[in-house]
Amino acid sequence: MEKIEKLFAMxxxxxxxxxxxxxxxxxEGILDGLEAWLDGEVDFSQQGATKEDVRKAIQIAILKGMRxxxxxxxxxxxxxxxxxxGYFVExxxxxxxxxxxxxxxxxxxGTGNLLLTVMNxxxxxxxxxxxxxxxxxxxxxxxTADLTEQPVSLFRQDALQxxxxxxxxxxxxxxxxxxxxxxxxxxxxxxxxxxxxxxxHHLFIEQSVNYTKDGGYLFFLAPTHLFESEQSKQLHKYIxxxxxxxxxxxxxxxxxxxxxxxxxxxxxxxxxxxxKAPKEVLLAKVPNMQNKQALAMFFEKVKMWQEGK
Numbered sequence: 001m002e003k004i005e006k007l008f009a010m011x012x013x014x015x016x017x018x019x020x021x022x023x024x025x026x027x028e029g030i031l032d033g034l035e036a037w038l039d040g041e042v043d044f045s046q047q048g049a050t051k052e053d054v055r056k057a058i059q060i061a062i063l064k065g066m067r068x069x070x071x072x073x074x075x076x077x078x079x080x081x082x083x084x085x086g087y088f089v090e091x092x093x094x095x096x097x098x099x100x101x102x103x104x105x106x107x108x109x110g111t112g113n114l115l116l117t118v119m120n121x122x123x124x125x126x127x128x129x130x131x132x133x134x135x136x137x138x139x140x141x142x143x144t145a146d147l148t149e150q151p152v153s154l155f156r157q158d159a160l161q162x163x164x165x166x167x168x169x170x171x172x173x174x175x176x177x178x179x180x181x182x183x184x185x186x187x188x189x190x191x192x193x194x195x196x197x198x199x200x201h202h203l204f205i206e207q208s209v210n211y212t213k214d215g216g217y218l219f220f221l222a223p224t225h226l227f228e229s230e231q232s233k234q235l236h237k238y239i240x241x242x243x244x245x246x247x248x249x250x251x252x253x254x255x256x257x258x259x260x261x262x263x264x265x266x267x268x269x270x271x272x273x274x275x276k277a278p279k280e281v282l283l284a285k286v287p288n289m290q291n292k293q294a295l296a297m298f299f300e301k302v303k304m305w306q307e308g309k
Contacts, residue, residue: 007044011033011057015030017029018033029065031136034140034144034147037147054147058147059079062113081174081255084286085265086117086118086121088219089104089121089217090121104128106129106171107163107173107204108131108132108204110137111141114174126151127151131163138154142154153165160185168211171212171217171220174221175220177201178200178201180199183198186198189207190238191203191231201226205218209270216269218270220267244271246267247266247281247282249282249286251265251285252288279309282302
């Protein structure tokens with residue numbers, strides 16, 4: 001913790017100085033600090049700090065910057081959720097990871113926190129790409145990836161238009177929730193709403209399936225009521241046709257300040273003639289993270305499900 005705190009303090013001090021002297025936002029000050037560190041103009045490094053220490057220190061600084069700003073699209077996936085997603089990626093790809101690397105993409109990469117948490121967990125066993133439309137967020141993601149020495153190719157564009165990436169083994173994505181304003185682009189999607197604006201999170205699911213290899217897996221942090229909304233009919237139909245639901249894991253409500261923002265982890269597998277639909281869909285609820293015994297039982301249930309596949 002000491003290394004993380006020292007690193008954060010130095011980065012935060014630099015950002016606050018930038019904010020005062022150059023009239024920037026705190027987030028822009030953090031980006032300036034990260035890029036100056038990469039260019040060798042400043043040195044925030046701590047002896048013995050791991051990649052995960054560096055990521056956590058940067059994450060705390062960015063979170064502080066986001067709280068100070070007020071842009072609704074500037075939000076970050078908490079570490080606990082990133083580690084849970086990483087755990088499921090590791091479980092499902094366990095055999096493959098013993099022999100080779102896997103390719104991962106996050107089509108709503110933001111500052112890269114979810115993707116880099118998963119990559120740090122599977123250290124050295126992944127190559128990744130990310131897509132983000134917001135320039136500040138993607139620059140923060142690029143700087144953090146470089147400083148944690150993780151191989152990520154980043155593309156700045158609207159992720160719901162044609163992408164420049166090859167299909168990947170796995171998608172990880174904290175789905176952006178809300179309506180997608182570009183109705184013309186939405187018309188190309190099977191999950192497009194029959195009238196009015198389509199849900200961006202539904203479009204992201206379809207686009208993610210498009211860029212997943214046959215038989216590949218998709219790990220979404222999705223609204224808990226994903227399959228109960230007024231547009232869920234099209235989503236159900238789409239998933240039945242193109243993917244298999246492998247698991248729906250409800251997250252503890254204590255993680256969310258507002259019931260409307262509650263999320264679940266939804267795991268899909270893209271259909272392929274080389275694989276079969278799962279015998280059993282894992283339906284589970286993550287217990288309170290403080291309850292170690294209940295948590296151990298939850299992980300045991302997941303392991304048994306994985307072994308029985």
